Amino acid sequence: MSDPSFTTDVPPSLVEARDVRVSLQGTEILHGVSMTASPGEVVALMGGNGSGKSTFVRSIVGAVPTTSGAIDLFGTPASPQARARLGYVPQRITAAGGVSATALEVVTSGLLGSRERDGRVGSRLRGLVPPRDAKARARAALASMGVEDLAKRDVSRLSGGQQQRVLIARALVRKPRLLILDEPMAGVDLESQVAFSHTLGHLKEDGVGIVVVLHELGALGRHIDRAVVLEHGCVTYDGVPPKDLGVHALPGHDHDHPHADPPVRDGSSLGLEAP
Numbered sequence: 407m408s409d410p411s412f413t414t415d416v417p418p419s420l421v422e423a424r425d426v427r428v429s430l431q432g433t434e435i436l437h438g439v440s441m442t443a444s445p446g447e448v449v450a451l452m453g454g455n456g457s458g459k460s461t462f463v464r465s466i467v468g469a470v471p472t473t474s475g476a477i478d479l480f481g482t483p484a485s486p487q488a489r490a491r492l493g494y495v496p497q498r499i500t501a502a503g504g505v506s507a508t509a510l511e512v513v514t515s516g517l518l519g520s521r522e523r524d525g526r527v528g529s530r531l532r533g534l535v536p537p538r539d540a541k542a543r544a545r546a547a548l549a550s551m552g553v554e555d556l557a558k559r560d561v562s563r564l565s566g567g568q569q570q571r572v573l574i575a576r577a578l579v580r581k582p583r584l585l586i587l588d589e590p591m592a593g594v595d596l597e598s599q600v601a602f603s604h605t606l607g608h609l610k611e612d613g614v615g616i617v618v619v620l621h622e623l624g625a626l627g628r629h630i631d632r633a634v635v636l637e638h639g640c641v642t643y644d645g646v647p648p649k650d651l652g653v654h655a656l657p658g659h660d661h662d663h664p665h666a667d668p669p670v671r672d673g674s675s676l677g678l679e680a681p
């Protein structure tokens with residue numbers, strides 16, 4: 407990677423969440439969630455519908471406030487500046503936000519410095535000046551997702567899966583050291599999943615830390631180093647991805663039988679070592 411900040415001064419964890427609690431509209435959704443991701447590590451965040459995965463990643467990126475606990479990014483307490491340095495692809499986002507924009511413009515907007523929190527990017531395009539090599543970098547990011555040929559297409563007219571690939575390219579264009587993806591494979595065909603799996607492998611080699619919300623390991627499975635399973639806002643598993651993780655991730659699974667690895671409730675007890 408060409409960004410010098412990418413390879414120097416690497417902290418032990420790119421993200422470390424400790425005992426994070428989040429309440430929404432008076433209801434506690436996360437009841438003390440801990441998790442870490444280190445450089446070059448891919449952590450799958452799994453669990454049934456409504457278990458709190460999106461809320462947790464939204465707390466990391468600052469889209470929802472925490473009521474207690476701590477989140478460190480790049481070795482320091484999370485701040486808007488630190489959050490601006492991570493790549494984030496939210497779940498079910500609108501690529502164009504109702505404004506006409508080409509895929510190339512959407513990806514280029516990822517270089518503009520400001521970060522939106524809800525994924526609507528079109529309104530942020532006007533009046534901001536991207537770096538001189540922005541187009542080349544945006545094209546390279548589109549190519550890494552296998553959608554360079556969509557560069558001049560209006561994103562609002564692309565399919566859901568194509569929009570998703572454009573938005574992942576947008577998160578990649580800044581070469582973030584930490585990438586957070588909320589169900590990036592939803593609505594993406596198998597060919598594109600395989601293409602993204604290759605990209606993920608390269609990012610790993612480059613030392614990028616990746617937190618990815620997934621319902622199934624699927625095409626990304628071979629790159630997943632660790633799985634963190636949430637149930638009802640609590641971590642019920644944090645360890646190597648067991649083969650039968652799909653069962654463990656089901657809502658209502660009672661965990662009365664032995665796991666492939668003992669479940670832990672505190673990521674700090676995993677013995678994950680800083681590289």
Ligand SMILES: Nc1ncnc2c1ncn2[C@@H]1O[C@H](COP(=O)(O)OP(=O)(O)OP(=O)(O)O)[C@@H](O)[C@H]1O
Pocket residue numbers: 430431435453454455456457458459460461462
């Ligand atoms: N803005 C909100 N206000 C109130 N409750 C919310 C809000 N957003 C989410 N919730 C609730 O928080 C819980 C966790 O939701 P979340 O979207 O984090 O789950 P998830 O694990 O990502 O689910 P899925 O797999 O379906 O995407 C759910 O019960 C949901 O109804």
